[in-house]
Amino acid sequence: MNLRHAPSGTLDAGLLVRYLHGELDPSVERSVAVHIDTCVACRSVVESLEEGMRRTSVALRTAAHDQPEANEWIAVLDRVHAGMGHRVRAKRMRVAAGWILALAGAASIASSPVRGWIAERLATIAGDDSSAAIDRDATRGGMAAFTFVPAGSHLEIVVDSIQAAGSLTVRFTDGDNVDIGVSGGATEHLTWSRNGIRIANVPLAAASYVVSVSHGVERVSVRVAGADPIELSRHEQGKDTVDIALETGAVRKPASRDEQ
Amino acid sequence: MTLEELFENHHAALFRFIAGMTNDPEFAKDIVQETFMTMATRPVPAEAQCRAWLFQLARNLARSGLRKRQRRLSLLRGRRHGLPVASPETPPDIGLERTEARDAVRRALARLSEKERTILLMREEGFTHREIADAVGTTTGSVGTMFARALAKLEDGLDDAWLEGS
Numbered sequence: 350m351n352l353r354h355a356p357s358g359t360l361d362a363g364l365l366v367r368y369l370h371g372e373l374d375p376s377v378e379r380s381v382a383v384h385i386d387t388c389v390a391c392r393s394v395v396e397s398l399e400e401g402m403r404r405t406s407v408a409l410r411t412a413a414h415d416q417p418e419a420n421e422w423i424a425v426l427d428r429v430h431a432g433m434g435h436r437v438r439a440k441r442m443r444v445a446a447g448w449i450l451a452l453a454g455a456a457s458i459a460s461s462p463v464r465g466w467i468a469e470r471l472a473t474i475a476g477d478d479s480s481a482a483i484d485r486d487a488t489r490g491g492m493a494a495f496t497f498v499p500a501g502s503h504l505e506i507v508v509d510s511i512q513a514a515g516s517l518t519v520r521f522t523d524g525d526n527v528d529i530g531v532s533g534g535a536t537e538h539l540t541w542s543r544n545g546i547r548i549a550n551v552p553l554a555a556a557s558y559v560v561s562v563s564h565g566v567e568r569v570s571v572r573v574a575g576a577d578p579i580e581l582s583r584h585e586q587g588k589d590t591v592d593i594a595l596e597t598g599a600v601r602k603p604a605s606r607d608e609q
Numbered sequence: 610m611t612l613e614e615l616f617e618n619h620h621a622a623l624f625r626f627i628a629g630m631t632n633d634p635e636f637a638k639d640i641v642q643e644t645f646m647t648m649a650t651r652p653v654p655a656e657a658q659c660r661a662w663l664f665q666l667a668r669n670l671a672r673s674g675l676r677k678r679q680r681r682l683s684l685l686r687g688r689r690h691g692l693p694v695a696s697p698e699t700p701p702d703i704g705l706e707r708t709e710a711r712d713a714v715r716r717a718l719a720r721l722s723e724k725e726r727t728i729l730l731m732r733e734e735g736f737t738h739r740e741i742a743d744a745v746g747t748t749t750g751s752v753g754t755m756f757a758r759a760l761a762k763l764e765d766g767l768d769d770a771w772l773e774g775s
Contacts, residue, residue, distance in 0.1 A: 363754030372738045372753065401760045408767065409733050411707075412714035413625055414634040425642045426616055432646040 352380060359390045365398055610656055616645055619660060622734055623667050629730045630671060630723070632715055636678075640671045661740040668727060668744060717766030725759035732756060 353361040360381065367373050368381045385391050417425075620641050628637035644667040654662045718726055724745050731741045738752040747755065 361754070362757035363751070366753035366757045367738065367750075370732070370738065370753070370756075372749075398757065398760070401764055404767075405729060405760055405763055406733060408714040408717070408763065409629065409730065411711050412629065412718060414628040414632075414637070416621055416624060417634070417638055421638070422620060425620075425638065426613070426645075429612070429616070429642055429645040432642075432649075 352377075352384060357390075359388070359394050360384065362394065362398065365391070365395055369395065369398060369402065610659070612645065612648070615648075615659070615663070619663055620645075623663060626664060626730050626734060627667055627671050629718065630668070630726050631675065632719060636671070636674065640667055640674060643670050643674075661736060661743065664731065664734070664736070664740075665744045672723070713767060717763050720766045721759055721762055725755065725762060728752065728756050729759050729763065 353364050355361050364373075364381065368378060368385075371378075373381065385395055623641045623644060624634075624637050627640045628634045631637060644663060647666060647670065648663075651666075653659060718729075721729070727745050728741055731744060736744075739749045741752050742749045745752075745755075
């Protein structure tokens with residue numbers, strides 16, 4: 350059998366590595382073994398490679414970084430769970446949007462400090478992959494599907510689904526929190542604040558919702574998955590709260606309070 | 610196999626691999642997290658191939674992450690000359706001798722190409738030449754040659770004192 354040789358006349362180093370790693374066909378391996386037994390130069394190369402492999406193994410172990418503590422890995426696994434849930438649900442949402450309640454707030458905020466806060470979020474999100482830039486942390490089970498999308502000049506926040514009473518903290522990588530809580534009661538509230546957005550009392554799988562948007566927001570658009578967003582006017586924003594009726598697959602702009 | 614089982618079986622080796630590749634343990638931890646999250650959106654191969662697939666995925670995510678970081682660093686350097694780049698801190702509880710040896714190896718590793726580091730680190734984790742070839746995009750037959758070259762380059766880069774001590 351013809352074995353590959355290096356210019357020096359010894360067997361090719363790559364071939365000898367494959368021999369030492371047990372990567373050769375049995376017939377080739379036998380030929381190499383026979384050759385090494387009779388060739389001093391090749392035996393020397395093999396010994397040198399073996400010694401190099403041993404030292405490299407020691408070197409790599411020496412250079413290895415300490416593993417994170419067990420509690421850090423538990424936190425990583427928790428975030429993986431939350432992130433996986435989000436991604437799987439986001440995928441499902443694209444194919445079954447009609448059944449999923451979504452609510453989008455696209456806001457250009459007239460007055461700081463809220464505007465500053467939003468701009469900060471946009472910078473954070475637009476500057477990176479949105480899924481990687483945001484750390485989602487479901488503090489309780491039952492609800493964990495949120496999508497943050499940088500949409501041109503404004504921030505679009507889509508609530509994919511809210512399945513049960515509880516609370517969810519969406520934690521940005523810079524440490525700011527957005528608290529979204531759902532609890533028992535008769536009314537629904539969506540509130541923008543310096544610290545985030547709060548949605549309260551959204552019932553499970555209800556056919557329609559009323560969301561109250563607090564004043565201080567110049568323009569808000571809200572949509573249900575699959576429907577066009579509606580925008581609230583500045584006049585409406587001037588009120589203490591603005592009610593928007595949301596129905597699965599459609600958005601109905603409410604009658605103004607003057608008309609009621 | 611459940612996510613928990615996959616995580617339990619592979620997270621430590623993935624961390625070792627990416628930390629060895631990048632010399633950045635915090636980044637490596639993030640990549641391990643991102644690797645398992647990405648699993649949710651892709652078809653996972655059968656158990657026999659799963660380990661190599663996870664390493665390949667982690668390597669791709671790390672390379673992509675490093676490119677992003679390089680772009681950001683370039684932008685920052687463009688704005689502020691002489692901006693110091695953070696280097697990993699030395700834990701206070703390890704001896705000077707060990708620290709020096711460790712730093713010598715890390716310096717030598719940093720001189721290898723990313724492909725050479727991948728080959729050495731994957732082999733250290735017990736991967737076959739075929740799995741390594743798939744990960745770095747070469748033929749199975751070439752892995753031996755590339756491994757021999759990487760080995761020689763690493764030894765060249767290591768301080769004589771370290772080699773004598775090992």
